[in-house]
Amino acid sequence: MDYSALLAAGEHALSLWPLLSLLAGVTLGLVVGSIPGLNDTITLAVLVPITFAMPSDVAFPLLVGVYCAACFGGAFPAILLKIPGTASSVLTAVDGHAMVKQGLAGRALGIATYSSCFAGTLSALVLVFFAPLLAQYALKFGPAEYFSLCVLGLSTVVGMGSGNVMKCAFSCLLGLLVAMVGLSPESGYPRFTFDNFWLLEGLPLTPILIGLFGLSVVIEMLCRDAGATAEAEVEHRTPIRFRDMLLPWSLVRRLMPTWLSASALGNVIGILPGAGMLVAIYMAYERVRRRFGERCGQGLPEGIAAPEAANNSVVASSMVPLLSLGIPGNSTSALFLGALLIQGLRPGPSLFNDSPDVAWLIVICFVFANLVMFPLGLLLARFVPNLIRAIPQPLLAAAIAGLCFTGAFAIGNSVFGIVVALVFGVVGFVFNRMQVPLSPFILALVLAPVVERAFFQSMALSGGSPLYFVTQPLSAAMLTFTALFLLWPLFKRHFFKSRRSLAAD
Amino acid sequence: MTYRLTRLSLHTRLPLALMAATLAAPLYAADYPSQNIDYIVPFDAGGAVDFTGRLIAEAAPDVFDGHQFIVKNMPGGGAVIGQTYVSKAPADGYTLLAMTSSVINNALTKEVSYDLDSFTPLALYNLDPGVVVTAADSELTDLQSFLDAASNGDVSIATPGNSTSHHITAVSLAQQNDLGFRYVHNASAAMQLQQLMGGHVQAGFMSLGEAVGPAEDGSIRILAVMDSQRSDLAPDVPTWQELTGEEVQWGTFRGIAAPADLPEDVKVALEERLGQLLTSPAFIERMNEAGYQVNYRDGDAFREYLDSTADKMEQVLPTLDTAS
Known part of the structure; x- marks a missing residue:
């Protein structure tokens, strides 16, 4: 490890222009992250060609800033309006908005800020020190392992939605069914497309999210009766002060174990291309649910801390395969690949030898971006909610609808996105009314293509033998965990019953 | 007499029009381009087609009289959505497609409303x-x-x-x-x-x-x-x-096409300007820096290449269903 290069890069990053561009990047990231439909990928796609003209020590701080902050920015609308700004804040909305309803908006935003920055910094440090090691581990994940990881991820839905297993299973299966639409990854055969080419590649994820979370809230606002308006009045009366957002030491100590376990999950699972981000936040949340049971989903601090810590860990760790192996882990790091190439650099094992200054600068920017995010995040949290509250409900509903439609259109430059968003807006509204949790639906929707592809790949490799999944050690281990996850409630009941009967004797 | 007068007035008007055109862009159809041009990338942002498309867009204003290429991502359906959109767009030179081999695959393997003849190939810029x-x-x-x-x-x-x-x-x-x-x-x-x-x-x-x-x-x-x-x-x-x-x-290729039935003057203008852009040293340097070669071919050569690729694919495709 070349500490002098690291120190030099740190010093370089703190000089005027790199620091200014990092600040600009983080600010921009917070803004686009908090607008549903805009995300880091779109922003980077627009920015990368512009970075041509910039020296590398201005270009990379900017891009890293956007990437880190967009993920965190998604938490703001998730908490305040129950509309996740990005897919990564889907679960933050659950407990976050519940806290807002209890008049604890400041506290909720504070927890999100603390969690994001703490976990983000931690995983940036992991990126600094352990990137090559983690990259080698990521390579061990083949088709069988991906399959088992997805099965493990899907098994977490059992506990969602305050324990109503039937409703969760329904939501999850519906998600899998919707994911069926489109070309089969194995045979290329079109499924449920009705000869409509818009459906060939399946329903687009972002408009679905915008509909389920954004438009459903708008419909909800329109249906709100007088009683609910009174409830909204209560929220209005509590402007947020900085004081509310700073967490007392006792709470920090209480959340520390959640932060650590969630960022460990984020670091380990997040480096896996494709499945990483969502599986990490769902598993982190599942851990919290196991610990707190019923209280989860009703404004539990850990319910915000776990997903926010996990998703910000994934941001830095998704750079591991790119910087160490030259393989982009997701579409955003593919854009980073483009940005590196433009600057005449090629990511991969040789990057740190050939151009250590830029390589270390990028890595160190991840650390600084997360640190800068803290004050900027608090500043935003101080003013934006008060601004939102100043807007009358009908206007706010109209503004959200406008943003939702713009985002749904922008993602594919087509009206089809708006149609999808509208349909799923109604679906989301009905789900909410029936108290069917939306999160199993999202997880199933995202994991279905991954699990299906992994299944067929495994079958191609094994010559059609399902035993393949248990003969691969890593995969077998994850399947065992899944079985334990699913059967634990049965064991637990049996265990407690025998203890109780023992006590009775 | 009237005839002479008309001719005369034409004689006086033409130099004026030519002068205006010379100021804007020499030798091209006088009224094209008069607005920004949509450059449809039928894939998500971040891939090679999107990336090289944005390199082209960056260089475009210099060659297109200050008018911009607006890169629009229209992913979906294995590029079918973006390709269909361009095949049905007005053939006025203001909608271009980032054309890849998937146009051929899609036309042969999927139920789509277009084929190679639905497009006017304008330039090939990269062969891989x-x-x-x-x-x-x-x-x-x-x-x-x-x-x-x-x-x-x-x-x-x-x-x-x-x-x-x-x-x-x-x-x-x-x-x-x-x-x-x-x-x-x-x-x-x-x-x-x-x-x-x-x-x-x-x-x-x-x-x-x-x-x-x-x-x-x-x-x-x-x-x-x-x-x-x-x-x-x-x-x-x-x-x-x-x-x-x-x-x-x-191999795969990356090129630029417009909808079929492009007016001849617009086609000539586009081909010439794109040729100028794609062979400019600055663009080639950008591409090389990013790891792509520039293999420029004009519209006719591109069409030939497309036809021969389509022939080859047609020979293989019948076996594809059974071989997957």
């Missing part, structure tokens, strides 16, 4: 020949050992997806040489690389541009390039033909 790769620590160290292994039984190969041109290449080669492949379909070159480097599959079919970097790092080995001659990007890699004597040319 196909390659066969194995992991660096694989026992398949050269093409011969790869062919031996594949003819004895089955070699697992990673493709970037069903019915992609790389999958079709593999099917075609297997058919011609009686090879046995187990197809592991992925969704991107990145996933192929990960499976190769992790030792989950034995070999892969991908584009040279995607393989050069990892090969230089020593994590994968390129066995052969499927082109008529060696590439400047990897001069040490032999061609398939050198090693087997069999002429094999497969």
